Amino acid sequence: xxxxxxxxxxxxxxxxxxxxxxxxxxxxxxxxxxxxxxxxxxxxxxxxxxxxxxxxxxxxxxxxxxxxxxxxxxxxxxxxxxxxxxxxxxxxxxxxxxxxxxxxxxxxxxxxxxxxxxxxxxxxxxxxxxxxxxxxxxxxxxxxxxxxxxxxxxxxxxxxxxxxxxxxxxxxxxxxxxxxxxxxxxxxxxxxxxxxxxxxxxxxxxxxxxxxxxxxxxxxxxxxxxxxxxxxxxxxxxxxxxxxxxxxxxxxxxxxxxxxxxxxxxxxxxxxxxxxxxxxxxxxxxxxxxxxxxxxxxxxxxxxxxxxxxxxxxxxxxxxxxxxxxxxxxxxxxxxxxxxxxxxxxxxxxxxxxxxxxxxxxxxxxxxxxxxxxxxxxxxxxxxxxxxxxxxxxxxxxxxxxxxxxxxxxxxxxxxxxxxxxxxxxxxxxxxxxxxxxxx
Amino acid sequence: xxxxxxxxxxxxxxxxxxxxxxxxxxxxxxxxxxxxxxxxxxxxxxxxxxxxxxxxxxxxxxxxxxxxxxxxxxxxxxxxxxxxxxxxxxxxxxxxxxxxxxxxxxxxxxxxxxxxxxxxxxxxxxxxxxxxxxxxxxxxxxxxxxxxxxxxxxxxxxxxxxxxxxxxxxxxxxxxxxxxxxxxxxxxxxxxxxxxxxxxxxxxxxxxxxxxxxxxxxxxxxxxxxxxxxxxxxxxxxxxxxxxxxxxxxxxxxxxxxxxxxxxxxxxxxxxxxxxxxxxxxxxxxxxxxxxxxxxxxxxxxxxxxxxxxxxxxxxxxxxxxxxxxxxxxxxxxxxxxxxxxxxxxxxxxxxxxxxxxxxxxxxxxxxxxxxxxxxxxxxxxxxxxxxxxxxxxxxxxxxxxxxxxxxxxxxxxxxxxxxxxxxxxxxxxxxxxxxxxxx
Numbered sequence: 001x002x003x004x005x006x007x008x009x010x011x012x013x014x015x016x017x018x019x020x021x022x023x024x025x026x027x028x029x030x031x032x033x034x035x036x037x038x039x040x041x042x043x044x045x046x047x048x049x050x051x052x053x054x055x056x057x058x059x060x061x062x063x064x065x066x067x068x069x070x071x072x073x074x075x076x077x078x079x080x081x082x083x084x085x086x087x088x089x090x091x092x093x094x095x096x097x098x099x100x101x102x103x104x105x106x107x108x109x110x111x112x113x114x115x116x117x118x119x120x121x122x123x124x125x126x127x128x129x130x131x132x133x134x135x136x137x138x139x140x141x142x143x144x145x146x147x148x149x150x151x152x153x154x155x156x157x158x159x160x161x162x163x164x165x166x167x168x169x170x171x172x173x174x175x176x177x178x179x180x181x182x183x184x185x186x187x188x189x190x191x192x193x194x195x196x197x198x199x200x201x202x203x204x205x206x207x208x209x210x211x212x213x214x215x216x217x218x219x220x221x222x223x224x225x226x227x228x229x230x231x232x233x234x235x236x237x238x239x240x241x242x243x244x245x246x247x248x249x250x251x252x253x254x255x256x257x258x259x260x261x262x263x264x265x266x267x268x269x270x271x272x273x274x275x276x277x278x279x280x281x282x283x284x285x286x287x288x289x290x291x292x293x294x295x296x297x298x299x300x301x302x303x304x305x306x307x308x309x310x311x312x313x314x315x316x317x318x319x320x321x322x323x324x325x326x327x328x329x330x331x332x333x334x335x336x337x338x339x340x341x342x343x344x345x346x347x348x349x350x351x352x353x354x355x356x357x358x359x360x361x362x363x364x365x366x367x368x369x370x371x372x373x374x375x376x377x378x379x380x381x382x383x384x385x386x387x388x389x390x391x392x393x394x395x396x397x398x399x400x401x402x403x404x405x406x407x408x409x410x411x412x413x414x415x416x417x418x419x420x421x422x423x424x425x426x427x428x429x430x431x432x433x434x435x436x437x438x439x440x
Numbered sequence: 441x442x443x444x445x446x447x448x449x450x451x452x453x454x455x456x457x458x459x460x461x462x463x464x465x466x467x468x469x470x471x472x473x474x475x476x477x478x479x480x481x482x483x484x485x486x487x488x489x490x491x492x493x494x495x496x497x498x499x500x501x502x503x504x505x506x507x508x509x510x511x512x513x514x515x516x517x518x519x520x521x522x523x524x525x526x527x528x529x530x531x532x533x534x535x536x537x538x539x540x541x542x543x544x545x546x547x548x549x550x551x552x553x554x555x556x557x558x559x560x561x562x563x564x565x566x567x568x569x570x571x572x573x574x575x576x577x578x579x580x581x582x583x584x585x586x587x588x589x590x591x592x593x594x595x596x597x598x599x600x601x602x603x604x605x606x607x608x609x610x611x612x613x614x615x616x617x618x619x620x621x622x623x624x625x626x627x628x629x630x631x632x633x634x635x636x637x638x639x640x641x642x643x644x645x646x647x648x649x650x651x652x653x654x655x656x657x658x659x660x661x662x663x664x665x666x667x668x669x670x671x672x673x674x675x676x677x678x679x680x681x682x683x684x685x686x687x688x689x690x691x692x693x694x695x696x697x698x699x700x701x702x703x704x705x706x707x708x709x710x711x712x713x714x715x716x717x718x719x720x721x722x723x724x725x726x727x728x729x730x731x732x733x734x735x736x737x738x739x740x741x742x743x744x745x746x747x748x749x750x751x752x753x754x755x756x757x758x759x760x761x762x763x764x765x766x767x768x769x770x771x772x773x774x775x776x777x778x779x780x781x782x783x784x785x786x787x788x789x790x791x792x793x794x795x796x797x798x799x800x801x802x803x804x805x806x807x808x809x810x811x812x813x814x815x816x817x818x819x820x821x822x823x824x825x826x827x828x829x830x831x832x833x834x835x836x837x838x839x840x841x842x843x844x845x846x847x848x849x850x851x852x853x854x855x856x857x858x859x860x861x862x863x864x865x866x867x868x869x870x871x872x873x874x875x876x877x878x879x880x
Contacts, residue, residue, distance in 0.1 A: 029469040029502070062469070172828055182828055230694045242794065246686045253796025254670045257828045264790040265824055278824065350704040350787070351794055354682065356693025384705055384718065388612055388622055388697040 030066070031427075033058055035420045037066040041076055041095050042120065042418060043221075048090035067093065073426075074099055075418075095120060098159035102413045103151070103202070104166040105144045106211060106405030109133050109185055109238040112140065114147040115406035116155050119163060119414055121222055125155035126406065133170055136188035141197060164417050165198045165206040166409035168214035170239070172257045178208040181256070184276055185239065207416050211235065211405060212259055213250055215398075216243025217415075218408025219361050220250075224399035230357040233398075234261070235364035236344065236373075238288045238319075244355075262287060264347050282347050286340040288319035288366045294336050295322040304332040323369030334372050341376025348377065349384030356389050363398030470506070471867075473498055475860045477506040481516055481535050482560065482858060483661075488530035507533065513866075514539055515858075535560060538599035542853045543591070543642070544606040545584045546651060546845030548805075549573050549625055549678040552580065554587040555846035556595050559603060559854055561662055565595035566846065573610055576628035581637060604857050605638045605646040606849035608654035610679070612697045618648035621696070624716055625679065647856050651675065651845060652699055653690055655838075656683025657855075658848025659801050660690075664839035670797040673838075674701070675804035676784065676813075678728045678759075684795075702727060704787050722787050726780040728759035728806045734776050735762040744772035763809030774812050781816025788817065789824030796829050803838030 036056050040046035046055050052063045070076040079092040097120035106113040112131040116124050127147055133140060144167075152158060171183025178195035180186055198206040216233035219225040225233065231245040240262035244251040251258050262283035263276050274281035284290055296317035299307035306328060310321040325333035348360060360381070362374055378395045385393070398404055416422060476496050480486035486495050492503045510516040519532040537560035546553040552571040556564050567587055573580060584607075592598060611623025618635035620626060638646040656673035659665040665673065671685040680702035684691040691698050702723035703716050714721035724730055736757035739747035746768060750761040765773035788800060800821070802814055818835045825833070838844055856862060 029473060029498070032472070033469060058469070228694075244794075246691060247689065249687065251686060251795075253829070254668075254798035254833075255796055255828050255831060257826065258794065258796035260793045260796075260826055260829065261790075263826050264793050265786065276826065346705065347790070350701075350790060353700045353704050354684075354698065354791055354794070355691075356695055356698035356700075358694035386697065386700055386703050386716065388695050389693070389700065391695060393694075 030062075031420060031424055033062055034066050034069065035418070035423060037063060038070055038075060038095075038418055038423070041070070041093050042414075044095075047092055047094075049093070050090055052093075097122065100160035100163035101158055102164050102166060102410050103148050103162060104168075104406045104409035104413065105148070106168040106214065106409055107131070107133055107140060107144075107170060108211060108405070109170050112143060112147065113402070113406050114144060114151060115403075115410070116148075116151045116158065117406070117410040118159065119417070121218075121407050121410040121414060123403065123406065123410075124158065125151045126403070127151065128402070133186050133189075137192045137194070141194070145201065162202055162204045164204050164413040165202055166214075166413040167194055167198070167206070167208045168211040168405050168409050169194075169208060170211045170237075172255075172260070173208050173210050174256055175207075175209055175252060178206065180208075205413075205417070205422075207412055209409075209412055210241070210256075210259075212241040212243040213252065214243070214408035214412055215363055215404050216245055216361075216408065217250060217411045218400055218404040218406075219363070219398060220245050221411045222400065222407050223361075223404060224396050225359055225361055228357075228359045230355065231359045231361065232348070232351060232355065232357045233361040233363060234344065234348070234367075236286070236288065236340075236362065236366040237364040240283045240287050240344070240364075242351075246355075261347060261351070264350075266343055266347055282343060286343040288364075291319040291322050291336060291340055291366060292317055295319070295325070295333065298332045298336070304330055306330045307333065319366045323366065323373075326372055327370040337369060337372040338376045340366075341373040342380045344373075345377040345380025346384060349381050352381060352385040352389050352393065358392060358394065360393070360395045361398055362395065363401075363404055367398060368401065470502075471860060471864055473502055474506045474509065475858070475863060477503060478510055478515060478535075478858055478863070481510070481533050482854075484535075487532055487534075489533070490530055492533075537562065540600035540603035541598055542604050542606060542850050543588050543602060544608075544846045544849035544853065545588070546608040546654065546849055547571070547573055547580060547584075547610060548651065548845075549610050552583060552587065553842070553846050554584060554591060555843075555850070556588075556591045556598065557846070557850040558599065559857070561658075561847050561850040561854060563843065563846065563850075564598065565591045566843070567591065568842070573626050573629075577632045577634070581634070585641065602642055602644045604644050604853040605642055606654075606853035607634055607638070607646070607648045608651040608845050608849050609634075609648060610651045610677075612695075612700070613648050613650050614696055615647075615649055615692060618646065620648075645853075645857070645862075647852055649849075649852055650681070650699075652681040652683040653692065654683070654848035654852055655803055655844050656685055656801075656848065657690060657851045658840055658844040658846075659803070659838060660685050661851045662840065662847050663801075663844060664836050665799055665801055668797075668799045670795065671799045671801065672788070672791060672795065672797045673801040673803060674784065674788070674807075676726070676728065676780075676802065676806040677804040680723045680727050680784070680804075682791075686795075701787060701791070704790075706783055706787055722783060726783040728804075731759040731762050731776060731780055731806060732757055735759070735765070735773065738772045738776070744770055746770045747773065759806045759809075763806065763813075766812055767810040777809060777812040778816045780806075781813040782820045784813075785817040785820025786824060789821050792821060792825040792829050792833065798832060798834065800833070800835045801838055802835065803841075803844055807838060808841065 046052040049063050053060050077094050077096050079094050097118040102117045104115050113128040115126040171186045172181045174181050179191050180189045183189050194208050195206045212235045215235055219233050225231045229248045233243040235241050242259035242261045244259050263281045265280045266282045267280040272280045272284050274284040295307050298304045299311040299317050306325040307317055311317050322333045322336055326337045382390055400407055480492055486492040489503050493500050515536055517534050517536050519534050537558040542557045544555050553568040555566040611626045612621045614621050619631050620629040623629050634648050635646045652675045655675055659673050665671045669688045673683040675681050682699035682701045684699050703721045705720045706722045707720040712720050712724050714724035735747050738744045739751040739757050746765040747757055751757050762773045762776055766777050822830055840847055
């Protein structure tokens with residue numbers, strides 16, 4: 001069953017309100033066409049009515065009607081006359097990305113990133129600072145409120161009003177309800193009503209997803225993964241997780257826990273105990289915390305003078321210290337990064353055989369390290385996976401770096417705001433952007 | 441991008457003929473509705489016009505038009521008056537599954553299964569026999585021709601004429617061209633034009649896929665996986681492979697090699713050399729060939745009297761011998777199956793963390809063995825995967841057994857025959873079922 005079929009074969013009742021869904025003045029087929037036309041313009045794939053006709057296969061009259069409605073509703077503008085290819089010069093169609101703004105926060109294990117963006121994910125203002133997710137939701141989200149207020153106050157020329165809020169968190173999320181589910185490194189967050197909290201304060205729709213899904217969306221729409229239909233985006237930070245693009249959509253899995261690759265067993269060594277309670281998890285040998293511990297061991301044993309300096313200065317060695325030492329050629333640090341890379345690569349070789357992606361993206365704090373890590377990951381994947389699966393496989397570094405999380409959160413909000421379900425509700429309500437109760 | 445968008449945003453030219461695609465009398469939106477309505481009736485989800493209206497969200501007039509077209513084209517029949525719920529009693533709509541028949545062959549490493557089915561995958565005639573895929577395409581496919589002819593001759597009351605041919609093969613296939621690509625256990629088959637060969641002989645469209653994809657389609661449409669959106673179907677035969685249902689569609693991956701789990705590394709032991717040339721592949725320790733070898737070792741060492749008897753009788757011990765010995769309680773055979781199950785379970789535990797399916801189906805020759813194998817697989821998955829990912833996870837035995845391959849091949853043909861692209865071509869040609877040039 002294709003996505004289209006799933007979209008069409010839905011229950012006729014709104015599960016939340018138990019009332020029949022009224023789709024407003026547009027019949028369903030017209031609504032489908034509206035979504036297709038808007039996506040074409042929104043992603044810059046079609047820039048004129050004739051391009052829309054060519055690319056979508058929709059009739060000329062239908063395209064003209066749908067474009068007219070989008071202009072009328074303020075989602076599309078008709079700009080300058082585009083380049084002519086003979087005949088009447090076409091009018092350039094543009095998504096009105098500055099019709100409003102989106103507020104996003106990417107919460108990591110040890111950081112908060114916030115940004116205000118246009119409706120197409122362009123960053124207008126950005127701020128990041130250290131924070132501890134384990135301080136609990138009240139502390140973290142109060143701080144997000146303060147930072148959001150500050151962004152809105154200080155960003156020059158903020159367009160229109162707030163259309164949506166997007167939040168990424170470092171743990172499993174039930175996407176439909178927007179609530180964290182038993183997140184291992186987020187004490188106090190289990191089942192916390194993040195959506196309701198922000199919706200009440202901001203009067204705008206709110207979507208929450210885990211940080212790796214958000215990262216994958218960002219790289220897929222605006223980064224190195226653009227144009228790929230099957231992608232695995234690996235985040236190597238304190239822990240290790242993956243976001244999955246499967247045949248052109250974000251794959252969340254049956255319980256929304258897909259991509260939890262940090263807890264795949266990679267060794268039988270009984271001394272490798274993971275924070276999850278299992279033995280031999282990837283994260284316990286190759287995550288940021290494990291790298292930091294291994295570096296600290298090398299510093300304490302006197303095997304690395306450079307890591308010893310880091311230990312003396314701050315009393316602790318972090319993964320970032322190891323990465324920095326490796327970039328200066330410290331042999332112990334280079335070896336540690338190489339070993340972590342081979343572990344990650346070995347896990348990914350299995351994923352490549354199972355999933356056959358065309359691209360693997362390596363991101364996260366630890367990945368912003370010298371080339372040794374990426375080289376070891378690449379080498380192991382190419383050595384261990386089947387030739388057919390690696391024939392055209394690319395393994396690349398994240399292209400958005402530290403901004404991938406907030407860009408991805410904004411992309412998530414945009415995709416939800418301009419989904420079929422949202423557009424149907426907007427048309428019913430007569431006005432976009434004011435919906436606080438959102439479909440899953 | 442959803443499936444719908446992919447379907448809509450296609451090139452306006454037929455890549456094969458380089459002529460503009462003419463979609464016949466139906467505009468695109470109507471064609472989309474036609475596919476949705478036909479699928480509803482075909483899968484038995486909607487049995488009347490009012491159920492169609494309720495379930496699809498399409499308007500009453502549109503539903504009536506599309507149903508009328510399907511009846512006119514002989515794809516749907518209007519039968520007895522269904523149960524009334526007040527008002528005018530509804531007329532029951534049924535897919536005309538006996539409008540024609542489908543010929544299918546499931547080629548295994550050591551067997552050929554052929555069947556003739558209705559258009560909805562119901563088996564009308566079936567035959568299986570031992571065969572060696574390594575004898576090459578001419579030998580194997582000549583035999584398929586003979587068996588197809590025999591089936592057509594001997595099956596009583598074959599409906600209509602041949603609408604399509606479906607073939608499953610034990611190796612990677614480029615689905616668009618229908619050609620095997622570097623299949624490791626199929627010498628002589630690389631790039632062989634299976635489609636062209638059958639299309640020329642039968643004058644009907646032909647589709648080819650690998651045996652595990654076909655198995656997954658069968659279990660998903662007609663077996664234990666029905667109703668699940670995220671499924672991994674593992675086939676443990678001579679080798680080990682998996683078919684993947686991802687968010688309600690078959691996931692083939694970027695090169696069509698997804699599901700090649702038999703070559704995931706599960707041990708560092710340098711003495712475990714796989715036929716693929718790598719060290720420590722799952723298949724080399726837990727596939728049927730490996731089980732047979734281990735059983736033969738136990739027979740030669742005199743560790744198992746029952747396996748020794750098998751060796752004395754036929755000069756070789758197979759995986760089936762090990763399974764049979766285990767079912768009689770032979771402790772060595774039980775231990776071998778348990779070890780194989782733990783190896784498969786350990787690999788699957790990683791897949792569960794990565795992919796988060798709601799169901800894992802275990803099929804293939806070795807899986808038709810006593811419960812020890814399934815029990816060991818289950819135990820290892822539940823012990824090694826994250827609690828959230830296994831909360832509602834089912835691990836079940838294949839429900840279609842030896843028929844899953846041919847049923848799946850028929851489902852594949854049905855899905856392709858009644859796809860949007862095929863329907864568009866049929867409408868243009870004026871007659872269904874006579875298309876030999878098929879879209880990928």
